[in-house]
Amino acid sequence: MSGTVQPYPVPHSGQDVGEAKDALRAAIRAEREKRSPRTRARAGVEIAQVVGDLPQVREAGCVAAYVSRPTEPDTLPLLEMLAGRGVRVLLPVLGSGLQRDWAWFTSADDLQVRAPGRPPEPGGPTLGAGALVEAEAIIAPALAVDTGGARLGQGGGWYDRVLAYARPEATVVAMVFPEEVYDAVERPLPRQDHDRTVDIVATPTGWTWVREPEGSGH
Numbered sequence: 001m002s003g004t005v006q007p008y009p010v011p012h013s014g015q016d017v018g019e020a021k022d023a024l025r026a027a028i029r030a031e032r033e034k035r036s037p038r039t040r041a042r043a044g045v046e047i048a049q050v051v052g053d054l055p056q057v058r059e060a061g062c063v064a065a066y067v068s069r070p071t072e073p074d075t076l077p078l079l080e081m082l083a084g085r086g087v088r089v090l091l092p093v094l095g096s097g098l099q100r101d102w103a104w105f106t107s108a109d110d111l112q113v114r115a116p117g118r119p120p121e122p123g124g125p126t127l128g129a130g131a132l133v134e135a136e137a138i139i140a141p142a143l144a145v146d147t148g149g150a151r152l153g154q155g156g157g158w159y160d161r162v163l164a165y166a167r168p169e170a171t172v173v174a175m176v177f178p179e180e181v182y183d184a185v186e187r188p189l190p191r192q193d194h195d196r197t198v199d200i201v202a203t204p205t206g207w208t209w210v211r212e213p214e215g216s217g218h
């Protein structure tokens, strides 16, 4: 057992949804700090298998993904698996602010932290925010996801904004550690109007729909 817990800070009176999100982010980040580099590396290998086997990813010619930061599940095994299959992989580029842009994954060696605190980024030409329309599957980072599709991110609103460029039928897959999947009835994640829901949550141990697939009749 990893010994990690599922934080759910009790909201106090007068706290708004944004503050509740921040309290939860802080608690989940603290749990993430406790995982060893070995656990995180193993999670990366396992989650690559899980996500790589998703039918929506197997069928995709273009996938948008991201380069993990130190406490996130490692995404490099997934990036290399997809590239090895000949899938085109879009990666976030933040530019000087938190601008939303994309560039193609070419190789692990090309990924570099280009500003302190930022995720590693590819060095190739940027393609504009709208390049996301190419992706048939979108793998998004998250701190937590609930079983109703709510996603808690790092708090920049980057994905909430950039998902406006996704094609409507693209499948959005959030990747988290198993303890970060929340029951939408017992422990719903704080949610705001601008929050974009995700379709699938993937962890190193498996994946599940968190939103009814189109045409499921529900």
Ligand SMILES: Nc1nc2c(c(=O)[nH]1)N(C=O)[C@@H](CNc1ccc(C(=O)N[C@@H](CCC(=O)O)C(=O)O)cc1)CN2
Pocket: 066, 067, 068, 069, 072, 092, 094, 098, 116, 117, 118, 119, 141, 142, 153, 154, 155, 156, 157, 158, 159
């Ligand atoms: N791996 C990864 N890539 C991602 C995201 C993510 O959550 N994880 N994002 C999800 O949306 C976007 C980037 N979001 C970001 C949001 C905030 C900061 C940020 O505040 N950075 C601070 C330093 C923070 C630190 O040191 O930890 C800074 O730039 O000053 C950076 C990226 C796109 N790429």
Ligand SMILES: Nc1ncnc2c1ncn2[C@@H]1O[C@H](COP(=O)(O)OP(=O)(O)OP(=O)(O)O)[C@@H](O)[C@H]1O
Pocket: 021, 141, 151, 152, 153, 154, 155, 156, 157, 158, 159, 160, 161, 192, 194, 195
């Ligand atoms: N579509 C949007 N348009 C304008 N502002 C937005 C939009 N989405 C998010 N924001 C703003 O971005 C900030 C962070 O949003 P939120 O807390 O939902 O981030 P997050 O989804 O956790 O982060 P990220 O997507 O970067 O991982 C909030 O102040 C919010 O008002």
